[in-house]
Structures are given as C-alpha cells and as structure tokens.
Amino acid sequence: MTVHNLYIFDRNGSCLHYSEWNRKKQAGISKEEEFKLMYGMLFSIRSFISKMSPLDMKDGFLAFQTSRYKLHYYETPTGIKLVMNTDLGVPNCRDTLQQIYSTLYVEYIVKNPLCVLGESLQSDLFSSKLDSFIRALPFFSVRAA
C-alpha cells in the first residue's frame, strides 16, 4: 500500500499545495496545467454527481478508483478541497484528509497570519509537518510501492 500524491485546492481553483511521494509516472505536462486539469475534472465530477444522484446527497463525491489507483476526495464547507491518490489497497481516507485539514492546514496555515490565504502555500513548517504526517500513515510504505 502506498500514497502517491496530494493536492490541496482552494475554492477558486488555485492549487495551494502539491506534494508527491511515490509517483512513478508523470503527466508529461507542466504542473500548472496538471493542476488545472485536475481541478477541472473535480469540478465536473461534483456537478455530474449532483445531477445524476437520484437522492439528495450529504457528502457528495467521495472517491473514485481505476485499475491502478484510487483518488480520495474531501471538501470542507469553505470549499477547501483535499485530494489524495493512493493505490487500491488503501481503505476510505476521508478521516485522514479531514485530519490534514484540521490539524495541519488550519493549524499551520490559517492560524499563521503571514500565510496569505488563496495563494500557493510557502510555509516550510506546513510542508514538513504534512510530509511526516503522510509518512506516518499506516498505509504509507515505500517498500510495497
């Protein structure tokens, strides 16, 4: 089991943070383009899902998976979107993403008045805390990647 990468988007679609751990295949386009593509897809999925659902939804879009990887999605009511790609063996990650939001993003970004909200995050403290948080996850294992 492993974690491939993680994106954080704000409600306007800017990518606030990106980090990757075990990503063997790159997209072959610039990161900027990749973020736009990713956000556009998420935006469409959300609207697709809300239109297709036969019932009123509570949480909406949660995750999708392909033959090779699984994309986990968590969105706060303020529109912060956390996206994590893992391999298929990883169970539901909403709690993990919620934890990243509440114990890392809120603690080290929102509560740091020097971090301008809505811009790409420059905080080294946040990056290093996030990195150690991800590496400590039970399903993070480089060996199995």
Next chain:
Amino acid sequence: MSRQSNRATDSKKMNSELFTLTYGALVTQLCKDYENDEEVNKQLDKIKFTSHVVLHRFFQEGCAAGKITNKMGYNIGVRLIEDFLARSSVGRCHDFRETADVIAKVAFKMYLGITPSVTNWSPAGDEFSLILESNPLVDFVELPDNHSNLVYSSLLCGVLRGALEMVQMAVDVRFAQDTLRGDSVTEIRMKFIKRIEENLPAGDE
C-alpha cells in the same frame, strides 16, 4: 520557526478578560489615532476649536473606528471559519435557520462562551436577530457621551460577515440595539443577501 503549539493547548480556556481588555485597548487606540489625524489638520487652527468642531470630530471618529473594527472582524472571520469547521465538524447548512442555530448555539458558545437567542424571523425567513444577554466584549466599558456614535462591538459584525462569506453566504450584519447605547438588550440583525456561486475559474483553453 519557533511555533510549538499542539492540540492540547487549544483546549485550555484563555481568560476572557484578557481578550475583552485587549479589544478595549484596540478601540481606544483607534479613537486616539483618529483624533490625532484630525489634530494634525487642526493644529494651525487651534483657536477656532469650538465645541461644534469637537462634536463633529467625535462623530467621525466613532464611525471610523467602527468601520475599522468591522473590517478587522471580517479578516478574522475569514480565518476563524476554518478553525470553527475544523473543531466543530459542522457540515454545510441547508437553510438560513440552520445557519442561525449553528451561529448561536455552537459558534458563539465556542468563542465567547455565550448562547444568544435567535428571534424576530422575517416572514421570508431571510432575516433574524441574535439577542445577546451579555456581551463579553463590553464587560468593562462605558461609552462616554462624546462617543455615542461608536458601534463598540462592530468587530463581531465583521467576524460574522467574513465567516459566512467563506461558506458562500453573503449576509448583512449590523447592531440593531446595543446596551452600551442605552438599549435594554444587545441585538445583532442578520440579513441573508444571496448565495455566492462557485465558478469554474476561467481557463486559458
């Protein structure tokens, strides 16, 4: 980076008097600053300082300080909402009544230790009042006559406006009654203006 905070310290309750007094100092300083601004302009003109000018000046000060605290509150609100959501695990509200409940019963309780009552709903359900029996911000405050136009706690309006804007609600918030200005209760009036739609950012493709 010397930040050592962890979640354990969060649960510790801060003495609210410290907050109240700090806020008081802020308002006082704002009023002083505005006095100074005016002072500079008037320095050459001191002899003409009639009581009329003084009154006029205080009127402006009151409004200006109110506007600034409101703006500051807004800036606090847009950040505070994230902290609130992270701590309370409240999800998205589906109507304004639910929003009112969360504000009064969860948010005010969490940050100010009080639970205002929600009343005076407009028939359309887009407007309501928060009645504060006590307002912790004004614990040690007495408004001097010459500051009768100062909306002392306007920071709260800004916080509410900023926080709600971040959850896609444009809301008008103002003080309808204020015990500081002789009313029997403190009343914050909130009016729902519109839902802010989330747009796909304009791509260059």
